[in-house]
Amino acid sequence: MDFSFSEEQQLLKDSLQRYLEREYSFEARRKRIKAGTGLSAEVWRALADMGVLGLPFAAEYGGFAGSGVDSMLVMEAFGRSLVVEPYLATVLLCGGLIDQAGSSTQKAYWLPRIAAGNAIMAFAHGETDARHDWCYVSTRAERKGSGFVLRGRKAVVLHGGQAQHLLVSARSEGEPSSATGVSLFIVDAGSAGVQRRDYATIDGLRAAEIDFANVEIDATALVGEYAGAASTIDSVLDRANAALCAEALGALGALYDLTLAYLKTRQQFGVPIGTFQVLQHRMVDVLIHLEQARSLAYHAAFYAHASDTALRRRAVSAAKVQVGDAARFISQQAIQLHGGIGMTEELSVGHYVKRLTMINATFGNIDTHLERFAALA
Template identity: 50%
Template sequence: MDFDLSEEQSILKDALDRLLADKYGFEERNRILKSDAGWSAAIWRHYAEMGLMALPFAEEDGGIGGGAVESMIVMESLGRVLALEPYFATVILGGGFLRLGGSTEQRAEWVPQIAEGALKLAFAHTERDARFDLNHVETTARKDGGSYVLSGAKSVVLHGDCADRLVVTARTAGGPREEGGVGVFLVDANADGVSRRGYATQDGLRAAEITLDAVEVPAETVFGDPENGLPLVRHVVDQAIAALCAEAVGVMSAMHALTVDYMKVRKQFGVPIGSFQALQHKAVDMFVALEQARSMTMFATMMADETDAAERARAMHAAKAEIGRGGRLTGENAVQIHGGVGMTMEYAVGHYFKRMTMIDVAFGNSDHHLRQLARAGGLFADTAA
């Protein structure tokens, strides 16, 4: 199997890497981090001009027609510089609902706005008692004539404080943990009854607590079947996990490179610490973890569009479990080898480890996915029976 990038994909990667190298040094990131928004509108415009916003959408909808591989390339590059902009929230998560569940009319209205960088989306799904269970939805959607009335609360909504529209899950029928009865709605973030409390997360990104108090939304804002939206949610989340794995590869590669460079210049007992065999072994362990993560990310990327939900889920469980394990090992070794400086806010490696930790817990940590994979019978289902 050929894993080499095509010419167009290589051009995309090189162009994005050049942009980020020019615009996203560590000091520049710190300046952006301290700004009121917590991300750069100027760099967001650069993304739009490069076509990154339009990348995964079909050409007939106003996009470029890229796929999971192109998303992998972008997310790895963004992870390598710890980009702060709401690309994942808008294009991968919010855009995923438009691509996979949006009607022709919905795509025609919203995709061009995303492609221009004019529309930011956020996925408002997690609730306080849900842990990692996607089917746990207590927010309600009551039918009222030609509209729905949404009430409830959502937690840790990534970039929910700056989003123009919220993709909200709400229960139209059934109990809080039932598989059926979940609808997906596109809600104006500034509508009457929507309140948001934004805050910075541990890795420097932004999130929000969102309360919906009898928010009225038109029926045409529903994605697909209002009583059977959970399969759509699971598919979008699976694709998001593949994208997060790609971002993690970027984060891990940066931690490994920083650590190896540090080992070459930091001296102890008059010699570079890279000459110590014990530290060489740790660096090798980091490299092995990185390459394993890269392989599992490629696997997850190839499975992101799999129509068999069970097969797709097994792939994502396996990839996320491996990414979490390898990322933790890489981060721990990176900080330990750097010593005290690795714990400071003024040095990059600690920021990478924070982001890696947040990637691990997003949509289920490594332990959760390992358990789910075991319950599913392993990565390859037994079909002998």
């Protein structure tokens, strides 16, 4: 039982935090979002140079064989600085899928490119009628010659508009909600028949609705087992959810600091508002939510890579519920305790709140994970 970080982890955490404080200020972030590119080339380059883009991959692919806890440290730092770069989409989702299911040729081709910052990818998985059911895939993949034809539509694909390549889940057999029959394909985003509608998300990211109208791909596009991608997707989404919990933790820590500082400085009735007991007790509840969320975010990060799938799923879903509840409570209280100024666009508070709220709407909301945990208990 040990909750401390290793020297390497502490170093990674500190250097990333220093870099972000310097280069990813609230103002700099605002400008980047305004540019609408969904990706900042110099930040991406710097993350590659720091080894962050290859962190989870094996050394032979230019990585550092990072653990779930390593990814947590990165995502927590990103959460604190509200980073909007496509790290989750490219490194953790697509990199993770290729790493777990890809052939050695695919891994040797893609992972070093991701690690070096030369590949931007997105995971085209969610669908309009799926809502939070991540087994639900109605996009079809039919064999044609030695290759396949993809037909269907993917919804709210994070960084789908910026990605050069898409990892697409598509079904060759079974009902849309069946757990079996789904395959993964790497598709060039510029392929004939791929149509993307790129848009801004409310929390400063980019996403896209993507149509696949009889997109022809060859046999080498298949990643992993044909019609057998379900367990890979489940595993990678668990890791992604653990990472989202870590990102939320960073944002929650920032909201806690900002709100506590405000209680100590904002004067009303001639005294700092933090002298009022009703606000003190509210802030204590913020702290308790934060610490309980931290406990399960750590737990999920530690077990995100566990080979025991039941243990992994329980840890991740528990965290998504606990962190989700904390995100909701702390977000609402941060605005309330800031009063009117908390409602404004110019203050960072609202931006943390928006990101935290959207994390709850990504890869399973609180209810989805509550139900998943209950089914495993």
